[in-house]
């Protein structure tokens with residue numbers, strides 16, 4: 001069953017940043033969400049995980065539970081000053097089975113170490129996260145997603161600022177998720193990368209410009225249209241007169257409150 005957006009509008013103080021978007025994410029496939037800065041891409045991901053309510057329309061999560069959705073926010077929104085080891089961060093991927101406040105089993109620790117190995121960080125478990133480079137930390141967060149073992153994985157600009165080797169290694173993890181028929185939805189800016197690795201694309205600039213096979217969506221005309229919408233949507237988007245009042249949540253908040 002696909003995750004479906006039904007006339008979804010997400011707004012900040014009634015200014016819509018995702019505006020009447022409808023469509024389905026192909027299950028078991030890689031979908032890129034692309035569009036210019038401020039197009040509402042991150043807001044859409046937050047809405048999918050229940051961190052932002054819909055102000056109109058709804059999201060049908062097709063019966064998915066919180067544990068079925070893995071979410072990797074943008075690096076800039078993560079605080080690394082907390083005194084945690086790499087092993088602590090990766091074992092947090094077990095939160096749905098261990099609970100937040102129960103101890104972590106030896107098996108969970110070993111599983112975390114195996115996933116660190118997969119992302120090229122064997123032996124990193126005892127290191128403090130604030131000692132890592134940005135690329136190493138992104139590998140740690142991918143290891144945490146591997147531990148979570150979710151059916152649906154949402155990635156917000158997962159390769160931004162990473163070097164070619166780290167990007168290739170993490171793209172290989174994503175390709176493996178595709179082979180395992182997991183649904184991956186990733187906000188991306190590199191069109192070449194999208195064309196090469198992501199069969200499905202949602203192109204948006206507040207509204208949906210195109211959604212479907214990547215080659216059919218990323219046409220020069222569509223890209224021109226998306227970029228041309230830039231001045232009309234940022235914080236000055238007109239208040240939507242079709243929408244109801246803000247904060248009328250029509251999607252359950254599956255992982256709201258997760259740290």
Ligand SMILES: Nc1ncnc2c1ncn2[C@@H]1O[C@H](COP(=O)(O)OP(=O)(O)OP(=O)(O)O)[C@@H](O)[C@H]1O
Nearest residue numbers: 012017036037038039040041042043044233234235
């Ligand atoms: N907490 C907030 N309060 C008010 N406005 C916000 C908030 N978060 C985002 N916005 C605005 O919503 C719009 C969409 O932001 P969003 O981060 O979803 O865009 P994006 O497509 O992910 O952009 P980028 O490619 O730059 O990351 C922007 O105009 C942004 O300023």
